[in-house]
Amino acid sequence: MFHHSGKLQYPVKVDKPNPEFAMLLQQAIGGIEGEIRVAMQYFFQAMGARGDDRIRDMLMSTATEELSHIEMLGHAVALNLEGAPVSYQEATAQDPVMNAILGGANPRHLLSSGLSAMPVNANGVPFDMSHVYATGNIAADMLANVTAEAGGRVLASRLYNWTDDHGMKDFLSFLIARDTYHQQQWLAVIEELGGFEKQLPIPNATPEDNEAMQHSYYYLNTLLDKEAPKGRWSEGPSLDGRSQYSVRNQPAPEGQEPSLGGAKEKSGAQKEQIDPKK
Amino acid sequence: MFHHSGKLQYPVKVDKPNPEFAMLLQQAIGGIEGEIRVAMQYFFQAMGARGDDRIRDMLMSTATEELSHIEMLGHAVALNLEGAPVSYQEATAQDPVMNAILGGANPRHLLSSGLSAMPVNANGVPFDMSHVYATGNIAADMLANVTAEAGGRVLASRLYNWTDDHGMKDFLSFLIARDTYHQQQWLAVIEELGGFEKQLPIPNATPEDNEAMQHSYYYLNTLLDKEAPKGRWSEGPSLDGRSQYSVRNQPAPEGQEPSLGGAKEKSGAQKEQIDPKK
């Protein structure tokens, strides 16, 4: 069950409100790199977590922290919109060039939300929950989580670089720090489970005879005019310790030509397809 | 530039067409774990790849292979739909119970595609390109790719488990094998770049003074009634070698109470919000 405290997890200050930065911050709320995504992803992974119950607790605990991050970002957006113009006259008065064209802001911060945060990204596109990755496979889920936190820290760093507001920089340095930890937190679960050597290939419970293993360890170079790039992926022992890497260059197709013949009666095709001349 | 051969990468046979399995296979085409996603993800990562050009080649080469996987799956769907009923009479004749209710098939295989594959998932929801993760950060992108391939192999294993068709099992064992390799291929790039110790935290180019490092290495336990779970994530050296892990239990909020005061004139609020009594 969830509970709430009235204060924010970390202080959020804005020195000089900036409606354009409000729009950029939205990416950290409703973007695929954002906090709604990780909150919901950890939440749904927790609800389906089978196996070691410590993982479920960890998922739910961190989901709860991410909810507090949405809350801080939402407040940051509202603070950046304080005093934004709501009429053409006011806009033109403030700055004849920039504000008259809405200053690069999200127009729906004016029209739809009444100067506050929305669950949308920096293009104004609403977050959709298909981005909540929860497979029921713990290693796949942990990787999805590291990926999400990597994207999150890339984004927070870009926002930090863009703004010159001291309050915002301080707040973003906190988010950067927490993303640092969360990246490692999920990788540490894989480490605890024996590391990639034991967890690969995912799922590691698929029996080997379900797999055409002769196709499992070569790099396929489909480029017609270039050699395969050499690297850790093209020779040496495989990361799961089961085999050796190799390269297959400019492969010829091994399958058949995929012809389907004539169309079925009453299937909605043209006559010529049902009874092809050729 | 892309080119094409007339044959499939690997043989695709169906022993006994099954419209329900056609619907399940759609998840491997248009699902978030599917082949359109990885083809487009590697393609867009390649088009923005900066730094080592070998990675761009590798991304484009594997994107090209994934296009061939879509092609095989599309053919597998069409073969599973061969002979599917297109009228109620025919349906009832074939099997009075199952087919009369469309046999669990996707109704749009009948109504929209004329018995062939669609770029949708097993629920009939079209794939949308927001799932193409390409950040311009090579480590974040590699993780996104391992994640996608982990999801893909989980899915292929589940499809393998579900079907009892020998042709389909053979074809899926090939996909399982290629997913095995692709998982390792992307992790091998990280390995080549010095492994996680050197690549973490992502982005590793963010200066340390942009980060509130006092918040970078503790596990935050937001659960009120449970101890923090102990594990690799809660003590010992951090995976990036910069610090030690610790635990912070049941933290008190450090921030302010996020009050916004009255609403602005002409902002579309109710009178009572613009001039609050209290």
Next chain:
Amino acid sequence: MFHHSGKLQYPVKVDKPNPEFAMLLQQAIGGIEGEIRVAMQYFFQAMGARGDDRIRDMLMSTATEELSHIEMLGHAVALNLEGAPVSYQEATAQDPVMNAILGGANPRHLLSSGLSAMPVNANGVPFDMSHVYATGNIAADMLANVTAEAGGRVLASRLYNWTDDHGMKDFLSFLIARDTYHQQQWLAVIEELGGFEKQLPIPNATPEDNEAMQHSYYYLNTLLDKEAPKGRWSEGPSLDGRSQYSVRNQPAPEGQEPSLGGAKEKSGAQKEQIDPKK
């Protein structure tokens, strides 16, 4: 800031797992009538609440409760999926007719989530955040909330009617009860603000001279062959006390004919549109 307890808000039991009911329950998680929607709606309204701070507290407090409802529903879905078949053989063994066609279940519970809840509705369509209604106008927001809770209680009642599982019926009776209260909670805010008479029309801060009030109180009957239906809406004092209702039957258009003339050069139109003969 958010916190969490390890136990559920209310007990969730399933007497006999039913994968089809798992699919139906998804509507209460990821449907527009569902709990993700209200949790996020109250959350975002709270983050933009201006005026009386008691409302912000109430919004955040109830948002927190709704998160606990998602959690219970997610557990209910997982319990209904316990033991669901994951292979064709197993499916056929359990029940030759029904399970062989997935028993009406969501195929992605099998393929994507590993037998647990997803943030999707009963059709498998992911929830998207455009359904989070938060206008910054308190009366509009309260109405949106009553609407959401009305939809929620309609849905919970339909689920209650459908199932014959005692555990599920007990759990749903709790959700029905809370939806009862929440409907009234938001209407009570309007009551406290003076009721509809004082809050209408929304927004009540729009000056009367921004409104063509001669068009504000008539029912417009656009039906050519039927009289306007008589009722509270067609005569008597208006609900805001500003005027009297009346009826305008089969109105003639008052505006101009909307002709746009020729297309602009270089605008991408056909020649014939740029220089129309006629």
Next chain:
Amino acid sequence: MFHHSGKLQYPVKVDKPNPEFAMLLQQAIGGIEGEIRVAMQYFFQAMGARGDDRIRDMLMSTATEELSHIEMLGHAVALNLEGAPVSYQEATAQDPVMNAILGGANPRHLLSSGLSAMPVNANGVPFDMSHVYATGNIAADMLANVTAEAGGRVLASRLYNWTDDHGMKDFLSFLIARDTYHQQQWLAVIEELGGFEKQLPIPNATPEDNEAMQHSYYYLNTLLDKEAPKGRWSEGPSLDGRSQYSVRNQPAPEGQEPSLGGAKEKSGAQKEQIDPKK
């Protein structure tokens, strides 16, 4: 059956075309507060209206009016785009700073629609029909309609505030007026059905023994560090006359800990989940 007259419902004039305002007006066409939404919502409610046939007529009649509103807004957008630049040279000539950056306009008005309206919102996001709320429950539907009209009038007021074009202000004052009436029209239906006291809780046909009524009338305060806010919702008779309101502070969870145990064989989980050590 629908019919059409060649003229607009009300005159639409633009004194000075403004491509940015064209973009803002799109919110009133394809936004969730817009006219496509109400037109389609009333239309689909009408097609499913059961019970009193006057309501079906009213829904269809007002749906028809809303179609005429889309038509006027569409014309307003086209008029605001008359003369918008279609080449960089032209853009730079008109105004070296603003137009060279498209003047805050929707780029797709230039690229996709050839200087005319689109069924998208002010961010360019297409309207999707999931926002058509039609439950088959008349009270729930009426609330959804008041909500939609409240959002619509908030939006029209914000657009009125933003523009300084006399033609547009006149047109918007008409929309504001009609939204005034429509808000009351739908509330008047509830009034005629006996008011909220008789219609609550929605659905009022759910038998009381399907409801855990001991949970139906308390305000649940999930905030750990704040008292429950006092108000109409926390004491006194309930709005449906069935009970008294009360408050439950900082509640302890009543349910179980939601543990799921090990994962099923062949369900796609990792080995460690199927046979957990712990």
Next chain:
Amino acid sequence: MFHHSGKLQYPVKVDKPNPEFAMLLQQAIGGIEGEIRVAMQYFFQAMGARGDDRIRDMLMSTATEELSHIEMLGHAVALNLEGAPVSYQEATAQDPVMNAILGGANPRHLLSSGLSAMPVNANGVPFDMSHVYATGNIAADMLANVTAEAGGRVLASRLYNWTDDHGMKDFLSFLIARDTYHQQQWLAVIEELGGFEKQLPIPNATPEDNEAMQHSYYYLNTLLDKEAPKGRWSEGPSLDGRSQYSVRNQPAPEGQEPSLGGAKEKSGAQKEQIDPKK
């Protein structure tokens, strides 16, 4: 301005209600081949029609007819849902096998709409307005319209084939007929404008020196192992009378290798990309 008559355009009868067919009919309402799409497409094309005003009238007139088709289909769905089971007991009683698994019906007809039509397709996916094609170019728009009507008639024919209900067959034969005409109606506009010879290439107003005409008339065969298929497209005069068709086989790339060099400082990339070793 729009108006409405109380009766349907054509009689809609259902001999034996069938919830599964209700689900299939949804494709004709909210599918991309459906009536919402054409109604809105013609409506938005009309609002942006420049040039010959007869076309605008024709577009608006047919848009109006399509609205009446949505109305009929909506009624057909409701009639097919009359008497559908709303509880498990009732479902099991009616037919122990089929109804207990919802009979292949859309579960949201039960849960969300109260046994009536929704603006969704046969998979339950809501229609989204990105499918409203209106370019401002009359020839492109007419083609989009023929395409939509072709898809519509294919769908209506498939529905006709599927059902064995006489009422539904009669109703669908009317839709098939109107789609016949509408296909030709839009092609007739192109005919009147001089036919494809004069209208191609679209847009015909693009000056020839904006076009690399040496690339305008060859068929490009990208297949490595197959000859270009011969046909009307590979030799003889072009359909626009400007040139002759030819074939270019297995072309070599003419462009450069698309390398981007190192990543920019502060752009969020990894260190290794900003300063690549190689």
Next chain:
Amino acid sequence: MFHHSGKLQYPVKVDKPNPEFAMLLQQAIGGIEGEIRVAMQYFFQAMGARGDDRIRDMLMSTATEELSHIEMLGHAVALNLEGAPVSYQEATAQDPVMNAILGGANPRHLLSSGLSAMPVNANGVPFDMSHVYATGNIAADMLANVTAEAGGRVLASRLYNWTDDHGMKDFLSFLIARDTYHQQQWLAVIEELGGFEKQLPIPNATPEDNEAMQHSYYYLNTLLDKEAPKGRWSEGPSLDGRSQYSVRNQPAPEGQEPSLGGAKEKSGAQKEQIDPKK
């Protein structure tokens, strides 16, 4: 099976990078008029092509070409973003007015993609695969393809008009040329199949007695106050040679009034609907 060459199909040069033009180019990648759409549309049509195998080859061959167009456009976007500012200081330094407000650029090119292309349109909305039209009917598919290419050439012409960059103009003139051919390529298939006279109405395999042919050849004028526009569509022989066109003015409805009576018990309706007074 697919293959790839390392070079681009045609040279792509940018004389002066322009982040705003990068945003506009996105429409040609991820817009409905864009290259992802045609690549995927021809690909999926090919995978379901039944009848004449030459068509399948042609579809796959051109799908392959379109993939190369995405590649070129993706490179064009990256080149236009070279040197775009990533910090406020840098932005302000470059151009105090324009860049400080992101210069009209897509903010996600900065925040999400690290200065490279994304699979989104010019509003930043991700492409979704519902726009892949593949019906299984060859004539309907060919029309969908001409439509897509017509939209594509309209778009490329608009982009050509907008930019003043010589490199970009040269590249766009190549795309314009290929769209010229592709429009005709698909129409030539219809020509080869006997032209519209033989292919109409689509599907031409629907038996005439499935069609209420008395409704197949009249123009229906639903406009109350205007005569039907005269033209090729209103008189003379029909384009399929089966009949003569005529006009039906201001038609009266022929169907019944669509009343549904009372709501079902337990269907979630209000009491008043279940047992209507009237």
